[in-house]
Amino acid sequence: MTVVFLLILVSLVVALGFLAAFLWAVRSGQYDDDYTPSVRILFDEKQTEND
Amino acid sequence: MAQVEKFHYDNAIVRNFAYATMIWGLVGMLVGLIIALQLIFPQLNLGIAEVSYGRLRPLHTNAVIFAFVGNGIFTGVYYSLQRLLKARMFSKVLSNFHFWGWQAIIVAAALTLPLGLTSLHEYAELEWPIDLAIALVWIGFGINMFGTILKRRENHLYVAIWFYIATWVTVTVLHVGNNLELPVSAFKSYPVFAGVQDALIQWWYGHNAVAFFLTTPYLGLMYYFLPKAANRPVYSYKLSIIHFWALIFIYIWAGPHHLLYTSLPDWAQSLGTVFSVMLIAPSWGGMLNGLLTLRGAWDRVRQDPILKFMVVAVTAYGMSTFEGPMLSLKSVNAISHFTDWTIGHVHIGALGWNGFLTFGMLYWLIPRLFSTKLYSEKLANTHFWIGTLGIMFYAIPLYWAGWTQSLMWKEFTPDGFLKYGNFLETVTQILPMYAMRVVGGTYIWPEISLWYTIWSRRSAPARSLATKQPKRLHWLARMACTKANTGTAGWKEGLFKCFYLRP
Amino acid sequence: MLLLATIAILIGGIIEIFPMVMIESNVPRIESVKPYTPLELAGRDMYIREGCVGCHSQMVRPFRSETERYGEYSKSGEYIYDRPFLWGSKRTGPDLQRVGGKYPDSWHFNHMLEPQSISPGSIMPPYPWMIRDELSLDLLPKKIKALRTLGTPYPEGYEQIAIADAQKQAERVAGRLKKDGIEMDGLEKKEIIAMIAYLQRLGTDIKPKAQATK
Structure with a gap:
């Protein structure tokens, strides 16, 4: 069952990658503000042009 | 000297993906019917190999997953990503490459699958040359997305973007992993792994394809389009962040639940079950977050077809993410596996969650893309109700069929013999349910109303645009403009005004 | 994130090389399980082409209700030459893991031509083209070579006699069909012959006496 270990390895690397992304997000202050982003997305500037 | 920076969002690409979603949706569902x-x-296969069940079934699943839902994802991603990042897409060339490449792949699938060219792994049936093309287009999409993220004008990455990123990264790994094949000829290959190992890699893929192609991107869309449609922020942004990270870390381990009681080692089966059960928490957190966004606005849900579509979609998400872990319990799986219960389950997800969120999104999006109002709320409402009935008529008979058949398979006489020793008896018993399921095909038809809505809607902006004189006008808008002007001035006049005078 | 993605793709590349090194994995071997003959392989690829797996599983679960209906439950060692695996995920028709030897060849012939003539009320579609069309064996040498590369123990040089081998086996199957009264011009060259050969092989490897070695 080599493939089991391969899959676990691959899945672990993906998971560790996401862990790194998570740590980056927390450290770089992405989540310092956990309210206003949800409100800001509601404001779009008016549509300028359809091309 | 401060200067206001000017940029435009690319709406043409969004529009193209929206059209593709609607076309392939219709095609995929018709094949299903x-x-x-x-x-x-x-x-009904008429003795023709190319239209026999075994060859059309993968065409149906691929068309619905990758053509309908796939284009739906891209529609939503290209629209929301630009706005969330306050930036135009990184590269117009890549956007177009992505769009046309993806459509070409779908056409290739529609040609090769009926010809019986298949590598058979479920939802990864396409043969190796097409697999390579998918990888290429997918990487193009990735560069385009990450390029846009890098040149963003908004520092914060809204939770939807994280869902898109997770989708891209994981689907890349899955696609490569499950398509490791040794080519024999241009359209035949053998997988590198055999037997049990092949099965494990397939269901690692199969499960995560549902997770990262049908779920995470749509959760991203939910977190963008639901608040937009309701015009209120998501119930708890904090919860949405937890939802994302918890889901990502748990999802990828649950694959073996597709192989319970098979020849896969027991410990791997148990691992799959444990993680599947854990998945309920983030999934339901996400569902509640979506539904609670509408707190205090339920009176609007009653009126607004868009919100109605989204509420049913999110509810269907909750139902299937509860049912999923239940099906991965060994005792339940012993009954459900190999039966129509599974088919019912996936259609609650596909028709309810993916389908209805797509429709809700499109009804919200299209008026904005054409700067107009929804043509007819009544039509959209009709679509909603017929669609909902379609889901009911599809799912309920199949649950019933699944339970009936499974119990018949397992029934013994007091003397210890199988009560239904002839398999066929268990099939003829559920044929009425199969017939009722066909009635669920009514789900398909109101999609035409979406087309009508688009067509009629296009005539509205055309009328107003005719006076505003914008620089360029989409050809479809010109045709609609012609239609609008024909009423007052006759069709020649209409054509003249809309095409020659460049309104 | 781009970096992450690159890593992910690199890992995909590593998996590609791994199995060559580690093909002798710890899936329990069963001595009596042998690779498919060229004709059976051709039949198996036809089974794949027609998407039979959409309705028929090849996985007998260890329940009394299943062993009673189909026979001995499935062992992982039985599948080591299955590329791809054909366990399936839905039983609209019965499991086929132990169908080999259950019916005579002529039963399969008539059943593929018109399932309802054998099983009234069946919802299996007819497959007349398998009886009409001639079987193409051209790819067989390449297939044998590819499978050997992946670890199936076909002897060196076997690809050169694979086609002749397949034709010999086809004649045997056609002979049995003739004995049952199925007359047809060029019967031994039709696709159905390979399909029957494959179906009759299914699950028979461990039928006499299963002997786990490792």
Whole structure:
């Protein structure tokens, strides 16, 4: 069952990658503000042009 | 000297993906209807190999997953990503490459699958040359997305973007992993792994394809389009962040639950079950977050077809993410596996969650893309109700069929013999349910109303645009403009005004 | 994130090389399980082409209700030459893992031509083209070579006699069909012959006496 270990390895690397992304997000202050982003997305500037 | 920076969002690409979603949605579901009919009338393959059930079934699943839902994802991603990042897409060339490449792949699938060219792994049936093309287009999409993220004008990455990123990264790994094949000829290959190992890698893929192609991107869309449609922020942004990270870390381990009681080692089966059960928490957190966004706005849900579509979609998400872990319990799986219960389950997800969120999104999006109002709320409402009935008529008979058949398979006489020793008896018993399921095909037809809505809607902006004189006008808008002007001035005049005078 | 993605793709590349090194994995071997003959392989690829797996599983679960209906439950060692695996995920028709030897060849012939003539009320579609069309064996040498590369123990040089081998086996199957009264011009060259050969092989490897070695 080599493939089991391969899959676990691959899945672990993906998971560790996401862990790194998570740590980056927390450290770089992405989540310092956990309210206003949800409100800001509601404001779009008016549509300028359809091309 | 401060200067206001000017940039434009690329709406043309969004529009293209929206059209593709609607076209392939119709095609994929029609093929589904055909094979549903073939299950009651086997002669419907007319003795023609290319339209027989075994070859059309993968066409149906691929068309619905990758063509309908796939284009739906891209529609939503290209629209929301630009706005969330306050930036135009990184590269117009890549956007177009992505769009046309993806459509070409779908056409290739629609040609090769009926010809019986298949590598058979479920939802990864396409043969190796097409697999390579998918990888290429997918990487193009990735560069385009990450390029846009890098040049963003908004520092914060809204939770939806994280869902898109997770989708891209994981689907890349899955696609490569499950398509490791040794080519024999241009359209035949053998997988590198055999037997049990092949099975494990397939269901690692199969499960995560549902997770990262049908779920995470749509959760991203939910977190963008639901608040937009309701015009209120998501119930708890904090919860949405937890939802994302918890889901990502748990999802990828649950694959073996597709292989319970098979020849896969027991510990791997148990691992799959444990993680599947854990998945309930983030999934339901996400569902509640979506539904609670509408707190205090339920009176609007009653009126607004868009919100109605989204509420049912999110509810369907909750239902299937509860049912999923239940199906991965060994005792339940012993009954459900190999039966129509599974088919019912996936259609609650596909028709309810993916389908209805797509429709809700499109009804919200299209008026904005054409700067107009929804043509007819009544039509959209009709679509909603017929669609909902369609889901009911599809799912309930199949649950019933699944339970009935499974119990018949397992029933013994007091003397210890199988009560239904002839398999066929268990099939003829559920044929009425198969017939009722076909009635669920009504789900498909109101999609036409979406087309009508688009067509009619296009005439509205055309009328107003005719006076505003914008620089360029989409050809479809010109045609609609012609239609609008024909009423007052006759069709020649209309054509002249809309095409020659460049309104 | 781009970096992450690159890593992910690199890992995909590593998996590609791994199995060559580690093909002798710890899936329990069963001595009596042998690779498919060229004709059976051709039949198996036809089974794949027609998407039979959409309705028929090849996985007998260890329940009394299943062993009673189909026979001995499935062992992982039985599948080591299955590329791809054909366990399936839905039983619209019965499991086929132990169908080999259950019916005579002529039963399969008539059943593929018109399932309802054998099982009234069946919802299996007819497959007349398998009886009409001639079987193409051209790819067989390449297939044998590819499978050997992946670890199936076909002897060196076997690809050169694979086609002749397949034709010999086809004649045997056609002979049995003739004995049952199925007359047809060029019967031994039709696709159905390979399909029957494959179906009759299914699950028979461990039928006499299963002997786990490792």
